Amino acid sequence: MGGFIGSHLCEKLMSETPHKVLALDVYNDKIKHLLEPDSLPWAGRIQFHRLNIKHDSRLEGLIKMADLVINLAAICTPADYNTRPLDTIYSNFIDALPVVKYCSENNKRLIHFSTCEVYGKTIGSFLPKDSPLRQDPAYYVLKEDTSPCIFGSIEKQRWSYACAKQLIERLIYAEGAENGLEFTIVRPFNWIGPRMDFIPGIDGPSEGVPRVLACFSNNLLRREPLKLVDGGESQRTFIYIKDAIEAVLLMIENPDRANGHIFNVGNPNNEVTVRQLAEMMTKVYAKVSGETVLESPTVDVSSKEFYGEGYDDSDKRIPDMTIINKQLGWNPKTSLWDLLESTLTYQHRTYAEAIKKSIAKPSAS
């Protein structure tokens, strides 16, 4: 609950609902503004417990106290999947097991965060480059109940994350089928917004590689070219975190319509290639910061150089919205331009000064 999505969810639950939250995480920096000072209107409704779900005897007791458990804890940055595959698999599968078990044994409802990466690559990506079928949505739109999960070979350790998430989904589904666990599985499609990940060298390790929004924000803030991995040809649909949180709230408030379902949560109207994302972020950042655009705003880099051996990629990710639309009547609202404008305004306000200072006064090595 102390990460990017968790912080936005806590904010929503505090400001718009009467719910109480027991927030568990190893860090609380992103929810500090909700915990202090004691005079906040929701003081007493949110409690933070610093614990690692991997090994903490307090976990079962805390689950017993709750009506609903939301599991967001995971390693979920692609730079880790091929470089720390063991940690990635343990985090996304093994460490989630006690949460599922305690929910099942204590008859607690569980909302578990999976990922759109469980779909892997599209069927269309295996067709010849010039095949007209590549234009047919049947070959690329991702549907919860019919699309297959297509991963690369075992050497492509990129898929360690997707595979672990798939197995925990199957386990939760089986707990539902065999033991009556009440569950909802969420598959987020590139949720982005303020507080996502970290800016290397400012509030995270200098050598760290966060997800694309933070990588590109860091480049823009430092006036460096944005790095396009393997030409930036992969496609993604990006959704504003605040739109996505509305969907999670509907799941929380409507158990009868959400239980037993797997939901894609994304914005099919916001599709771009990574290259187009870089171009748009460059324009938006110039607008919100008042700074000029570099002569060469992007630079190509190979995935081996950027992520190391064993990287692979999802080619295209368009969520089918039929199930979430039917069950919860939810639709995303914010355009990519608008969500980048508010997010990059936040990035500029939060980090520009700190970056300037760090450049002027490099830390002693």
Ligand SMILES: NC(=O)c1ccc[n+]([C@@H]2O[C@H](COP(=O)([O-])OP(=O)(O)OC[C@H]3O[C@@H](n4cnc5c(N)ncnc54)[C@H](O)[C@@H]3O)[C@@H](O)[C@H]2O)c1
């Ligand atoms: N942001 C997205 O677009 C996206 C997309 C697909 C899936 N997801 C999934 O949503 C969930 C949340 O993602 P996020 O974007 O907020 O990432 P995040 O890294 O900001 O949040 C994850 C949080 O989990 C905590 N955590 C990790 N392991 C823990 C442990 N063993 N014990 C206690 N806390 C632990 C981390 O400290 C962090 O605060 C993850 O399960 C992720 O796989 C997110």
Ligand SMILES: O=c1ccn([C@@H]2O[C@H](COP(=O)(O)OP(=O)(O)O[C@H]3OC[C@@H](O)[C@H](O)[C@H]3O)[C@@H](O)[C@H]2O)c(=O)[nH]1
């Ligand atoms: O600096 C960069 C960073 C990233 N990229 C590219 O941008 C694309 C998006 O990268 P992200 O880091 O946002 O991560 P991905 O979309 O590949 O995966 C994410 O998807 C859903 C979640 O489960 C996870 O948060 C993560 O696995 C990839 O094609 C990546 O290669 C760049 O071209 N340059």
